[in-house]
Amino acid sequence: MDSTISLKQSIIEEIEFNYENCAISENHIIELLGYDADTVPEPVLETIGFILNELPNKVRLQSGYKIFNPKKVKLSGDSFTIDNRTFNCGKIIYSSLKNSETIGFLISSIGEEIENWSKYFMDNNEILKGYLIDKVASELVEQLADRTESLLEKELGKIELKTTNRYSPGYCGWSVADQQNLFSLIPEKFCGVSVNDNSMMIPIKSVSAVIGVGKNVEKKNYECSICEIDFCYKRDRNV
């Protein structure tokens, strides 16, 4: 993003990342599974090694964002509207977005091949491999989204704007059905991602999110403590 660009117009960027920029460490996966270096069972360690070795050939890391012209964005009453499309994000998310001058969308995806890879092992009775590939894939796409969020934060910092946390439809009390609205406001197959009639993203290992942008917004520690959903991967990720 050019630092001379202000937010008088919408900004859209699509970026392809190298795997090396988002690589996940063995230790990180071990911790995600609940182990440490001393307690991780040998077959799990071996399988993680196998997966991390093959992973660069199984993923395509695509990310992008769209920041809307502030004139198109309205925030009020636990919802926000962009181009006449209303997003009922709910109280938790609205309280974080409410001081935003505009809204950004963030999309990240690691592609479809890794799903097939996991499924191959699942179908061939190697459920540990299939499960661990799925787990690694979920973490990789979140890490890609983290990376993209940081990049966006840095770019917006150049024009003295800050960002909120990112929030995804389907979490923190926000209906996943709003994916339809979200995807209607970005180009078709943006970052290779589409959404089906059930608001499920294809490829499955994709992240979509909104982020508040403005001079008076702030990032908070993730607000799992005020969300009512007990069994949520975001909660696991933040514990």
Added chain:
Amino acid sequence: MSEILQQLSLCIEKGRVNKDSNYPADMKGMPGAVELTQQALSEGTLAQDILNIGFLSGMKIVGDKFKDGKIFLPEVLISARAMSSAMELLKPYFQSGEINYKGKVIMGTVAGDLHDIGKNIVKMVLEGGGWQVVDLGINVNAEKFIDAINTNSAKVVGLSALLTTTMQNMNEIVRKIKSETKDVLVVIGGAPVTKAFADSINADEYFHDPQGMLDYLNNKMSK
């Protein structure tokens, strides 16, 4: 418990597949679940005893440890793999009717949803607990569930969904199963599903982990 079945149970618990396996390190060079099952069969041990005393008691220990937070899911899967490898040797006994599963469970991810990892893990845990699972895969509609219930004379069906949108499809599926079959328990699970949601759609039970479903089946349905 005979010594061989005791060893077999330990191999299942520890996830030791066969004698060539390097895992676990403290059992290296020792026979695994496959060899012990072969040996037990050749010595005339009843296949039903191998299943109940060797396999299921090992998996029960694993399930209890998982429930108590002493081990994590990958270790359950390691044990299930050992059991599944040795189970191949018991297949002819299931086919001949010499041994029986505890019962049959129909499972599938509901219409509109393409996620199957969670459902596959539940399937493996149930099989490790002695249940036969008829897996209908993903994107399964009410008609396919009902057809499988009737074809298999099953008394339990498990529905899975990972999204709040597809979870809504459970409502119609539960309603149709309840209206078109008799005495079939419909249980549901998946990340967005809650007990309150299960109650609201008249599902019989909700589980947030595979062990919960296995315990429920063992308590409520075992012959």
